[in-house]
Every structure is written in C-alpha cells, then in structure tokens.
Amino acid sequence: MNIKDIKKEFPIFDNKVHNNDLVYLDSANSSQKPKVVVDRIYDFYTKEFSNVGRSVHYLAVAATNLYENTRVLVQKYINAKDPNEIVFTKGATEAINLVANTFGQKYLKEGDEILITELEHHSNYVPWHYLRKSKGVKINFADVDENGDISIESIEKKLTPKTKILAITHLSNVTGSILPIKEIIQLAHSKNIPVLVDGCQGAPHLKLDMQDLDCDFYAISCHKMYGPTGLGVLYAKKKWLEELPPYQGGGGMIGEVKKEGITFGDLPNKYEAGTMATAQVIAFGESINFINKIGIEKIEEHERELTKYGEEILRKNNSVKLIGNPKNKGSVLSFTLDGVHPHDIATILDEDGVAIRAGHHCCQILHEKLGLAATARASLGVYNTKDDLDQLSNSINKCIKIFNS
8 A cells, every 4th residue: 555646646735834744633523525526526516417216318327326325335334234224414513413302203212312432422421411302211321431441341331121212332532442342232232222433543544344343323524535525424223213303304205295294205214314425425425436436444554654653753742742542542642742732833833834633632521531621633644644744743842842941
C-alpha cells in the first residue's frame, strides 16, 4: 500500500493552509473525499440526473439502478444477509433516531429501561432521552473504567429484567476504545435484549460482518467513510424492519393510499420517505469501491501502526497527557497539554497547517467523568503518514514554547 499514491487521490491535499502543507488529523470528525467520489457527484448531476423510484423514462430507470447498486455494495461491504436490510438515511444521527423513535413507539412503556454507556456520542444518547420524556423510561449508563474502556462486566452489571434495548458505540471517538462488541451482543441476546451499535467510528476503520456480529441495528456515517455528507446507513435485521412502524410518512414509502387507510411499501422503501439523496448515495458507492480497492484489512494495519507511533512520540513529551489507554485502540489520539486550553492548541496547530479538533467531541458525559471540560484530538485516516504525526509533535512543542515564554 503506497500512501503517497493514495494521498494523491484526494484533491484537498493540493492546497496550502497558511502557506503550509495540509496535515489533516480530523478524520473522526469527517474524512476527506477522493476525487472519484467528487467526480461521481458531478457526473451524476451533469449527465445522469433523475429522481429515483418514480418515473419509467430512461434517466429515471438508470438512476434507480445506480441507487440500488449502492445498496448492494453496502450490503456486501458489511456482510448483511439481504440488501433490503440496508436503509439510507440523511446521517447516522437520523439512523439512531429512526430506531429510538420507532422502537420506543412500539415497544417501550413507563418504567422500562434503556442501557447505554458513558462513552456515547450525544447522537446515541439524546434520541433515547426523548423517550425518557415522552414514555417515562429510565436510561442507565455502563461505567467507563480508568483506561477509557467499557468491559463486558460493566455491561452485565447494568442489565436488568427491565432493560429493553442496549445502544452502544463500536469505537469511542474520544478514548479510541474498540469495544468487545460481539461478546457484548451475545450477552445481551442471552437475556433477549436487542442491540443497536453506533458504528460511526467503527465502519471507516474496521472490517464489518453483520452476520457474525449478529447485532440488531448498526448505524453508519458515510461522510466519515470518505463519502458525501448528508448521508447515513441503517442496517437492521429484516424482522425488525418488518415489525417496526415507519419513521416518516410521504411519497415513496407507501403501498396504497385511500380515504379509509394506508398501506406501506415493501422493505426498505417503508423507511425511505420522500426524495432521497440520490447523488450522495451513488457517490457513496465509489467510496466503498475506493476502500475495497485498498482493502479494509490493509487500512486497519496502516492505521494501527500510525496510532502506535503517535502514542509513542506523544508519550515522550512530559507536557502531553494522552486520554485513555484501552486494551484495543482505534486511530484516535485525544490529549491535553499542561496549562493550555485545547482550543488554543488547535488554533496554534492550525497556523502550521495541522488540522485537529478541540472540545468535548459531542461526549460531554465522558468528559465530565474524566474531570475535563475539553480535550484536543488528532484522528487518522488512510491518507496519513508518520510525517504527519511528526509535524503534530513539532507543532505541539511550538505551542508549549509560546505558553512558556
């Protein structure tokens, strides 16, 4: 795998930032886009555009076929059993809201419990919080340990006879912890509890196999997978999609509409109301092709080596404190710097063309548990190199000098 050649496929790296080469270390926020994805959107709008699933003219049929081809690509990429288990949404946030809303509407009542963890992104807490208000359910939190991990034991401790669903991250966007998700799912299923996995950080960096994981729901953010913004994927076992009610009503999701009542469309149309993000879906097919061409296993290995290297050089700096030391770590390096606010770190690094994120990373509960208001975070993608991490280290040292002068 030649990273220099891969990097050339991303037009953004042809640009300078403050007269410096761009060192992009914010892929956990959103990844950059290869030219094939950008070109695919342009080509669709200029040569192939039509709405999908409606008309029977040439452009409409061709666009519909392209749209459905991406569904099959996603199915194969995550090894789902059936392409009809793939629902396109406007983001992973909507995917989780879809499950929380429909599952809550059908199955939850006052006094029921939902289990999440202290690692969760707000998108895997707030939708369940709404049910706390509307249904009177209780939300329990599995505890994060001092290493930034969630153990199977911490999950088991919080499961009760009233727990109706477990919603849990695959890979923490703060500590980098890769949870033992398969074992956690097995534990929950042994108690007849369905599991939703927030795969926003997992899907771009880990090989996925839905049939092996056996989760009930898995949410994916396409813009973190070198794909377009405004698009997400919900994987759901067919039985759930058949049992749960529609999330939204409108064109495209109906069977028949009569004065006496309405029937809903077949799967997955039942959950894809209105005009979908056709160009984004079709371009996301190119994102998957891009990942497949390199090989997700090679991407995993590359990012694992980079993460280890990044930890090594940052630990040599006595002013840097890395956040979390999980047993199995993804490509996230969150840290603090003695006497320097994370937003100041990010601002100074930006002057050198180094792009990181600062803040609570939509994980306020976790930061509160850690006793921190904010952290700085460098996160990796396929295009990153050891040189990028060396520049990160050099810019951090520059930051230290500024605040110690």
